[in-house]
Amino acid sequence: MLFRSVAFAIHSVPGLAADAWPSKTVRIIVPFAPGGGADSAARVLADVLAPQLGQAVIVDNKPGAGSAIGVLAAAQSRDGHTLLMGSNSMVINPFLNPNVKYDVQRDFDAVGMVGSQPLVLVVPASSDVTSFAGLVEEARAKPGQLTAGNSGNGTLAHLTAEMFAQETKTTITSVPYKGESALMPDLLGGLVSFGFLNLPSVVAQIQAGKLRALAVTSPQPLPELPGVPTVRSLKMPGLEVQGWSVLVAPKGTIPPEGLAKLEKLVMQALNTDVVRKRFARLYLEPVISGRDTTSQMLQAEGARWGQVIKSRGLKVEN
Numbered sequence: 001m002l003f004r005s006v007a008f009a010i011h012s013v014p015g016l017a018a019d020a021w022p023s024k025t026v027r028i029i030v031p032f033a034p035g036g037g038a039d040s041a042a043r044v045l046a047d048v049l050a051p052q053l054g055q056a057v058i059v060d061n062k063p064g065a066g067s068a069i070g071v072l073a074a075a076q077s078r079d080g081h082t083l084l085m086g087s088n089s090m091v092i093n094p095f096l097n098p099n100v101k102y103d104v105q106r107d108f109d110a111v112g113m114v115g116s117q118p119l120v121l122v123v124p125a126s127s128d129v130t131s132f133a134g135l136v137e138e139a140r141a142k143p144g145q146l147t148a149g150n151s152g153n154g155t156l157a158h159l160t161a162e163m164f165a166q167e168t169k170t171t172i173t174s175v176p177y178k179g180e181s182a183l184m185p186d187l188l189g190g191l192v193s194f195g196f197l198n199l200p201s202v203v204a205q206i207q208a209g210k211l212r213a214l215a216v217t218s219p220q221p222l223p224e225l226p227g228v229p230t231v232r233s234l235k236m237p238g239l240e241v242q243g244w245s246v247l248v249a250p251k252g253t254i255p256p257e258g259l260a261k262l263e264k265l266v267m268q269a270l271n272t273d274v275v276r277k278r279f280a281r282l283y284l285e286p287v288i289s290g291r292d293t294t295s296q297m298l299q300a301e302g303a304r305w306g307q308v309i310k311s312r313g314l315k316v317e318n
Contacts, residue, residue: 021080021254021255021257021258021261022053022054022055022081022258023055023081024055024081025055025056025057025058025081026049026050026053026055026056026057026058026081026082026083027057027058027059027060027081027082027083028042028045028046028057028058028059028060028083028084028085028247029060029061029062029070029073029074029077029082029083029084029085030042030059030060030061030062030070030085031062031063031064031067031068031069031070031071031073031074031084031085031086031087031089031090032061032063032067032070032087033061033063034061037087037115037117037198037243037245037282037284038085038086038087038245039059039061039085040282040284041085041114041115041245041279041282041284042059042085042245043059044275044278044279044282045057045085045114045247045266045269045275046058046059048269048272048274048275049265049266049269052265052269053261053265059085065093066089066092066093066096066152066154066155066316067086067087067089067090067093068089068093068097068100068102070084071084071086071089071090071093071102072102074108074248074250075102075107075108075250075251076250077250077253078250078253079253080253080254081254082249082250082253083111083247083248083249083262084108084247084248084249084250085114085245085246085247086104086108086245086246086247086248087243087244087245087246088156088243088244088301088305089154089155089156090104091104091298091301091302091305092154092156092159092305092309093154093316094302095302095305095306095309095310096153096154096309096314096315096316097154097315097316104248104298104302105295105298105299105302106251107250107251108248108249108250108251109248109249109250109251109252109253109254109259109291110246110247110248110291110292110294110295110298111246111247111248111249111259111262111263111266111291111294112246112247112262112263112266112267112288112289112290112291112294113244113245113246113247113287113288113289113293113294113297114244114245114246114247114266114270114286114287115244115245115270115279115284115285115286115287116242116243116244116245116284116285116287117198117199117200117242117243117244117283117284117285118199118216118217118218118222118241118242118243119156119157119160119196119197119198119199119216119217119241119243120196120197120198120199120202120206120213120215120216120217120225120228121135121164121194121195121196121213121214121215121216121217121231122187122194122195122196122197122202122205122206122211122212122213122214123135123193123194123211123212123214124187124188124189124190124192124210124211124212125209125210125211125212126190127190127193127194127212129193129194129212129214130212130214131214132214132215132229132231132234132236133234134214135194135214136168136170138193139165139168139170139171139172140168140169140170143170143171144171144172144173145173146170146172146173146193146194147172147173147174147175147191147192147193147194148161148164148172148173148174148175148192148193148194148195148196149175149177149183149186149187149192149193149194149195150174150175150176150177150183150195150196151176151177151178151179151180151182151183151197152176152177152178152179153174153176153314153316154314154316155176156196156241156243157180157195157196157197157198158174158176159305159308159309159314160196160217160239160241161174161194161195161196162174162308162312162314163238163239163241163308164196164239165312166308166311166312167236167238167239168236172193175192180197180198180201183195183197184201184205187211188205188210188211194214196217196241198243199216199222199224199283200282200283203224203225203283206225213225213228214228214229215228215229215230215231215234215236215239216228216229216230216231217230217231217239217240217241217242218230218240218242219232219240224283244287244297244301245284246294246297246298247262247266249262259291263290263291267288267289267290270286270287270288271286271288
């Protein structure tokens with residue numbers, strides 16, 4: 001039943017019109033296991049929003065199927081008090097797997113952006129490659145021989161490596177692992193050539209001299225990695241990629257005044273020192289964005305990754 005089509009008629013939710021929202025515990029579904037950017041962002045927000053909303057806010061982890069299980073569970077929820085802390089995968093999955101039938105624009109109301117996290121292009125410290133240009137030169141000299149390790153087929157790390165090949169007109173071999181922790185030993189040992197990894201996963205290894213950072217995918221340089229160039233400074237703006245977290249609600253289940261309240265409270269929370277300090281410890285950058293801008297972002301991200309997936313002929317097998 002996992003990939004059943006999500007096509008809902010919009011029905012009024014009993015009690016919402018008469019009562020101020022929320023009238024009971026608010027649940028934030030996170031479509032991943034505990035830990036990671038989306039889960040961490042949800043837990044920070046839950047702590048801050050609960051006293052503002054006057055109701056408990058709980059985090060409900062529903063991992064599996066590259067986040068599709070949790071996203072579908074959120075889309076199907078009609079209790080009027082369920083939210084989803086989504087990430088890039090929610091717009092990627094429908095393009096990768098034709099059996100995923102939910103539609104982000106059709107099935108969700110945007111609340112707002114929450115946070116972002118860049119990727120870092122790294123090679124093993126033992127590698128002869130010392131720069132982005134050097135990696136491109138090596139890939140061109142050895143078509144298909146360079147291996148790009150990633151945390152799984154269809155992940156942001158995988159698609160970014162595919163986009164690297166597309167942008168640099170090179171041929172690489174993508175090697176999927178079951179998460180970054182499974183990839184790391186082979187990357188450190190030089191069994192894979194390079195990878196685009198999440199910042200928290202590689203900071204310590206870079207600082208210890210076990211990995212070499214060639215570039216960051218953020219628009220601005222990172223204070224944690226002084227001297228590491230941005231892809232923009234390398235004349236590769238097409239490789240600017242952010243792993244983002246976004247708060248959405250199942251379409252039509254929260255009244256307009258409730259959505260407006262959430263939008264305002266989330267934006268206020270992201271501006272506080274408390275949230276900014278907690279995010280900084282997680283290497284998360286707060287992103288303050290209203291409902292309309294967030295909806296446009298989701299649409300643009302879907303179009304972007306859909307093009308990469310189509311042009312590279314990628315798919316996820318059932």
